[in-house]
Amino acid sequence: MSDLTILALSGSLRKASLNTRLLTAAQNVAPPELSFDRFQDLAAIPPFNEDEEHPAPAAVTDLRQRIHAADGVLIATPEYNGSLPGVLKNALDWLSRPSDFGDVLNRKPVAIIGASTSPIGTIRAQLNLRVVLHKMNAAVLGQPEFLLSLAHQHLTDSDALPEQATAILSNVLNGLSDLIRHQHAVAALIAEAN
Ligand SMILES: Cc1cc2nc3c(=O)[nH]c(=O)nc-3n(C[C@H](O)[C@H](O)[C@H](O)COP(=O)(O)O)c2cc1C
Structure with missing residues (x-):
């Protein structure tokens, strides 16, 4: 039974993206309480330009609204030249700006x-992504860390991951579920105290 929604975002625009496939593998091992909302419109998010923030482009508003509605976020990032891809950083720059939905990543559980x-x-990409999300005050899951090296050898047509990788990926999803429940409990306590 699903009662928590995860906005799942791949940092790759490629049709045959390994990271997009990794999100499918993650969805397959997610605990039953998590349902996935896959954002597939990253290519429609224009380069961030402070002069053209208002009104926000439709794809930006859609992403903001869906993150706002979600209980948590799962990002699968490629590594480009030792960092996160520019398209992903660009989307995060948009999300960091004030909007009708508030700061959508503020305190949002993210894996x-x-x-x-x-x-x-993707060690370096993940570290750099952590720095950006930390600056945006997201609640990023620290452990376990999951990276799939030589992914083209594993994410084939069958999308079968090695047993150990499947176990770690499953632990990431369970960790994200726990983190969400923790954040919800803290929010409920704060609301009660006020
Ligand atoms: C411009 C560019 C830079 C890359 N730099 C790195 C890198 O620094 N580290 C790395 O592990 N792979 C690097 N790669 C290889 C990517 O891991 C590989 O293309 C991967 O499939 C990209 O993810 P995707 O399949 O989800 O699109 C690079 C690929 C491109 C196109």
């Missing part, structure tokens, strides 16, 4: 995963 074709996974 990061990543797949790359290299042997060292």
Whole structure:
């Protein structure tokens, strides 16, 4: 039974993206209380320009609204030149700006995963993404960390991950579920105290 919604975002625009496939693998091992809302319109988010913030582009408003409505966020990031892709950073820059939905990532539970074709996974991209999300005051899951190296060898047509990777990915999803419940409980206590 699903009672928590996760906005799932891939940082790749590629049709055959390994990170988009990784989100499918994550959805397959998620605990039953999590339902996934897959955002697939990253390519429609224009380059951020302070001169053109208002009115916000439709794709930005859609992403803001869906993150606002979600209980948590799962980001699968590729690594480009030792960092997160520009399109993902660009979307986060949009999200960092005030809107009708408030600061949608403020205190929002977020988990990061990543797949790359290299042997060292997405360590640097994930670290850089953490720095950006920290600045935006998101509640980023610290442990476990999940990165899939040589992902093209694993995310094939069957999308079957090695057993150990599946177990860690499942732990990430359970960790995100716990973090969401913790945040909800704290919010309820604060509301009660007021
Ligand atoms: C411009 C560019 C830069 C890249 N830089 C890195 C890198 O720094 N580290 C890495 O592990 N892989 C790097 N790669 C390889 C990516 O891991 C690989 O293309 C991966 O499939 C991208 O994710 P996607 O399949 O979700 O699109 C790079 C690829 C591109 C196109």
